[in-house]
Amino acid sequence: MATLRSSLHMLACRHAANVRIFSTATRRFTTTDQRFTMVERRFARTDRSVTDEVLRFSLDAPVQEALTPPSSWYKDTGIHDLEARTVWRNNWVAVGRTDQVSTPGAFFTGTIGREPFIVSSDRSNNLRAFYNVCCHHGNIVEFQEAGQANQFVCCYHGWTYGLDGRLTKPTKLRGIKNFTAGRNGLKPIAVRTWGPLVFLRMAGYPYEDEFDQKVLPLMEELDEMGFNSGMRHICRRQYQLKCNWKLIVDNASDGGYHLEYVHRDLSSNLDLSTFRTEVGDLYNMQVCTGKADSENSLKCQRVGAKAVYSCIYPNLLVNRYGPWLDINIVLPLGPDRSLMIYDFYLKESFADEMNEIELANFIEQSLKDSDQVQREDTLVCEGVQRGMESTAFDVGRYAPGPEMPVHAFHLQLARDLRTGLESMHISN
Ligand code: FES
Numbered sequence: 420m421a422t423l424r425s426s427l428h429m430l431a432c433r434h435a436a437n438v439r440i441f442s443t444a445t446r447r448f449t450t451t452d453q454r455f456t457m458v459e460r461r462f463a464r465t466d467r468s469v470t471d472e473v474l475r476f477s478l479d480a481p482v483q484e485a486l487t488p489p490s491s492w493y494k495d496t497g498i499h500d501l502e503a504r505t506v507w508r509n510n511w512v513a514v515g516r517t518d519q520v521s522t523p524g525a526f527f528t529g530t531i532g533r534e535p536f537i538v539s540s541d542r543s544n545n546l547r548a549f550y551n552v553c554c555h556h557g558n559i560v561e562f563q564e565a566g567q568a569n570q571f572v573c574c575y576h577g578w579t580y581g582l583d584g585r586l587t588k589p590t591k592l593r594g595i596k597n598f599t600a601g602r603n604g605l606k607p608i609a610v611r612t613w614g615p616l617v618f619l620r621m622a623g624y625p626y627e628d629e630f631d632q633k634v635l636p637l638m639e640e641l642d643e644m645g646f647n648s649g650m651r652h653i654c655r656r657q658y659q660l661k662c663n664w665k666l667i668v669d670n671a672s673d674g675g676y677h678l679e680y681v682h683r684d685l686s687s688n689l690d691l692s693t694f695r696t697e698v699g700d701l702y703n704m705q706v707c708t709g710k711a712d713s714e715n716s717l718k719c720q721r722v723g724a725k726a727v728y729s730c731i732y733p734n735l736l737v738n739r740y741g742p743w744l745d746i747n748i749v750l751p752l753g754p755d756r757s758l759m760i761y762d763f764y765l766k767e768s769f770a771d772e773m774n775e776i777e778l779a780n781f782i783e784q785s786l787k788d789s790d791q792v793q794r795e796d797t798l799v800c801e802g803v804q805r806g807m808e809s810t811a812f813d814v815g816r817y818a819p820g821p822e823m824p825v826h827a828f829h830l831q832l833a834r835d836l837r838t839g840l841e842s843m844h845i846s847n
């Protein structure tokens with residue numbers, strides 16, 4: 420009996436492992452103990468492997484018939500790890516702003532999942548990106564979030580790197596063999612820009628970069644509204660949410676479905692009957708007319724006559740409304756934790772027409788409204804996360820009209836995750 424108890428305990432401890440483990444256990448115990456077999460069957464039914472969970476979402480079902488991804492996608496460490504190897508490596512991931520690195524020596528740091536990075540501008544003002552990891556013993560090299568540097572010095576043993584990532588001073592190595600400084604240094608990361616943003620691709624430069632081509636229609640729409648020029652950066656705000664990063668993108672991709680229920684104040688300034696959605700390969704764009712013409716309150720001016728809310732796969736939300744551009748970068752902090760980085764820009768010509776006090780009031784009121792919208796979104800995103808953790812929820816359904824963009828987002832995710840499974844299969 421003691422043996423059985425310890426075996427059950429072992430099973431419980433290995434609950435996160437996949438079904439194969441339990442099959443092995445079956446051969447050992449089922450012939451002698453019925454109770455154990457019952458427990459094991461229950462585990463086998465409820466505990467699925469990462470592969471099973473990825474494949475549960477259909478690539479073929481039309482939105483009218485489709486089930487949403489299972490709740491495991493929003494909480495399991497196995498899926499979270501698979502995303503780290505696929506979604507966050509193989510796509511261009513937005514990480515910051517070009518104006519943060521516009522002069523030689525300017526840099527900022529951050530983390531994509533478990534990958535710490537530095538983005539810097541070298542002496543010749545070329546944009547560079549590296550893993551923020553020292554090649555001596557792996558310490559983080561630059562701890563500051565942003566700043567100005569002539570070089571990067573690891574605080575542990577003083578190894579020093581140039582702004583281009585080259586190892587310029589490895590300390591106290593007299594007598595070392597088989598070591599060439601030129602072959603060491605900060606590991607480079609592929610980097611590019613789009614409009615005012617910096618993107619990284621951990622897997623290196625793609626053989627053929629299709630990003631521009633795939634987001635072209637969105638790029639044109641945003642350019643017309645001044646995405647690329649004539650905007651002044653006002654401030655950055657950050658929010659930590661107790662939910663999986665995908666819930667933030669899901670929420671921003673529901674075709675305006677939640678607006679009238681979650682954001683009553685905001686939706687009173689929008690003509691929701693005009694809401695239209697466009698879905699591309701790597702983006703969705705949701706456009707709505709504002710009510711700025713009929714009223715002229717600060718709230719109305721904030722939203723203006725037209726609002727564009729867009730999501731660029733995997734982690735970028737670009738919102739352009741009234742005189743405002745707000746850009747949100749979404750990053751995972753764990754399976755059930757996320758970081759949202761908001762950057763607010765205001766149209767130069769709009770700001771120039773106001774006096775200092777009017778402008779300060781307008782900015783303060785707009786940021787307050789925006790914070791309210793985010794707090795309303797946080798409530799539902801964190802609410803859904805709690806529901807996802809419950810045994811009561813496994814899969815859901817899509818409202819076929821508005822939720823077409825969120826279905827497209829899940830399809831893209833599923834393709835990435837399946838590619839990851841295939842490459843794991845090949846390497847095994
Ligand atoms: S870990 Fe960086 S110098 Fe030793």
Ligand SMILES: [Fe+2]
Nearest residue numbers: 670681682796
């Ligand atoms: Fe919202």
